[in-house]
Amino acid sequence: MRVLFLGTPRFAAVSLQALFDSGHDVCGVFTQPDRPSGRGNQLQPSPVKTLAETRGLTVFQPEKMRADENRAIVEKLNPDIIVTAAYGQIIPAWMLRLSRLYPLNIHASLLPRWRGAAPIARAILNGDAVSGVTTMVMEESLDSGDVLLREEVPIPIETTEGELAETLAEVGARLLLQTLQGLQSGALTPTPQDESLATWALKITKDESGISWERPAFEIHNRIRAFNPNPGAFFDFMGEKIKLWRSLPAEGEWNASPGTLLGVDGNALRIACGGGSAIDIIEIQRPGKKRTIGREFASGARLKKGNVLNFGL
Numbered sequence: 001m002r003v004l005f006l007g008t009p010r011f012a013a014v015s016l017q018a019l020f021d022s023g024h025d026v027c028g029v030f031t032q033p034d035r036p037s038g039r040g041n042q043l044q045p046s047p048v049k050t051l052a053e054t055r056g057l058t059v060f061q062p063e064k065m066r067a068d069e070n071r072a073i074v075e076k077l078n079p080d081i082i083v084t085a086a087y088g089q090i091i092p093a094w095m096l097r098l099s100r101l102y103p104l105n106i107h108a109s110l111l112p113r114w115r116g117a118a119p120i121a122r123a124i125l126n127g128d129a130v131s132g133v134t135t136m137v138m139e140e141s142l143d144s145g146d147v148l149l150r151e152e153v154p155i156p157i158e159t160t161e162g163e164l165a166e167t168l169a170e171v172g173a174r175l176l177l178q179t180l181q182g183l184q185s186g187a188l189t190p191t192p193q194d195e196s197l198a199t200w201a202l203k204i205t206k207d208e209s210g211i212s213w214e215r216p217a218f219e220i221h222n223r224i225r226a227f228n229p230n231p232g233a234f235f236d237f238m239g240e241k242i243k244l245w246r247s248l249p250a251e252g253e254w255n256a257s258p259g260t261l262l263g264v265d266g267n268a269l270r271i272a273c274g275g276g277s278a279i280d281i282i283e284i285q286r287p288g289k290k291r292t293i294g295r296e297f298a299s300g301a302r303l304k305k306g307n308v309l310n311f312g313l
Helices: 010-021 047-054 068-077 119-125 161-185 217-226 294-300
Strands: 002-007 025-030 035-037 042-044 081-085 104-107 130-137 147-154 233-237 240-249 261-265 268-272 278-285
Touching: 002 010, 002 047, 002 068, 010 025, 010 047, 010 081, 010 161, 025 047, 025 068, 081 161, 104 161, 119 130, 119 161, 119 217, 130 161, 147 161, 217 233, 217 240, 217 278, 261 294, 268 294, 278 294
Parallel strands: 002 025, 002 081, 081 104
Antiparallel strands: 035 042, 104 130, 130 147, 233 240, 240 278, 261 268, 268 278
């Protein structure tokens, strides 16, 4: 089967690798243009581009997929099916019509829950216990097409966005191959989504990543893991933005003002939060420094029990 693949991050690259390994004919790859990244702010190729080029494929990187010149490219590639996974642009209607089989999307949620740009982070931010992957028929409306296959994945309380994305990437690759097989054999019947259950996963912004200790510990914990690895949750401390990478809600009730250092428990820094709750900060980072455990941060900053940390945002 001739597959035209559109995707950008590692989540998509795992599915592209599965297509290669299973013997499908990947006739072309579209991905987002190279973007500045890292300390040097140098242009970096996407994981999908890097993988595709190792296979000798021509990679197309239009700033706007809707541009007329892209239509001629897709028509010449003559795909049997168009597959997208976290591509990062809306697919135009003319392109959907060029897929002889259903145009297919791999989405990192259990649709219709968490349609949109950031389904993994939003699920964690919301405290969901379950996530998953859906393969669906693409249509012009965002993530609203008929469902083909779905698979649930539990979200353990300590799991970060980056870790869940890795798990869902593997599930997505497996579902993609099962979906292609089902479409070829005629065994799959698309099922309409229930619009009344739709929720939206808006793009994560840096403005959301500031932590206020006045929030309940479980809510702060969800923010920390939802923003790991990007953009990274933080709080203000002595004029610095301190990144928080790993945490766990502490058991029990605590009679202390939010932001009060309650002490060190093992390697974690225990901080009072809103509603009589507390959180254990396990991994933390000062600007320009390596990540460290909470105990070492407290020692280096000369923090003592009863100190009050800044409230953040």
